[in-house]
Amino acid sequence: MSTRSTPPQQATLAATLLGYAKLVKYKFVVDFFLALVIVVTLIGPTALGSPTTLVTLLLFAMGMLGVLAAVMTLDDVTGAADGSDDLNYVQVEDTSLRPLDRKPLLTGELTVARARAFGYACLAWGALWWTFAILHTPHQPLWVLVVTPLLLFLSVQYSWGLKFSYYGMGEAVLLFSAAAFLIAPYGLLTGEIPVLVLVQGLLFGFGQLLIAGYSNTNDIRGDRAAGRRTVAVLVSERGNRVFLGLLTTANLLVLVVPVLTGSLPWTFLLFLTPFLVLRVYQYAGFLATGDPLRARSRGIKAFRAVVACMLVYNLFQLVQ
Structure with missing residues (x-):
């Protein structure tokens, strides 16, 4: 009986693509991308039926893919260059x-030089498609023309x-970037920024922020050694708990x-009540256990819960 094996070239290509995906x-x-x-549930099916709206949304999505890829890639390039990722991911006991x-x-799947070039290319890709989106849409209020390039830059x-x-x-x-990934496309599609959109954008932003805040808490040792002065590094342990409590409170006040x-x-x-419960549970659990990675994991669940709750609310509004 003969067995088939993947050709070396195909195996190498698959491994490289997987490395870039990681x-x-x-x-x-x-x-x-949620x-x-x-945004789609906010604008409704009538507006979505416009070819101009669909094309603008597609152009923004194409650019968003490049910008997000650049953000993630260049973050890893910096972490590899200054040694903070080695301290935070390699020289730790529990990586589960x-x-x-x-x-x-x-892991050596990709080189820093290739990753840096890839990151620059992704950023250029994002800038190109967002330029097309701005030029294509008929909705060009000043705030949109400021927020979208600022999102690209920041x-x-x-x-x-x-x-x-x-x-x-x-x-x-x-917080600004994550919120703007929702607010900017809505502005490009409608030219408006109602309270509901602003609130949902901020809830989306806090969702990402209260994942990163606990990641930074876990990475204090490595970040300090690399000269990365996050809030978690700059303040005391008690001060960081207070800071995370203030962020949690601000998140709830937005709601x-x-x-x-x-x-x-x-x-x-x-x-939004189910999300509210999960957000309080995240912070209370951190105060009880002091485990930032467990709190980070709960933050991911809280983020996905707030997205689900907002989607259900928006759909409920559409059928009213």
């Missing part, structure tokens, strides 16, 4: 919640270029205040 953290990129799913396999630059500066996360400003950049002021109906809070 480099761009494709699972997290998919999470970011922002566009939310953040496997080393996610870091192809550390998103990659988190740990590359200006390296805002190395100077205690990474949280602000991440509650618009309802209390009458800007959004009480049904919005009702639909």
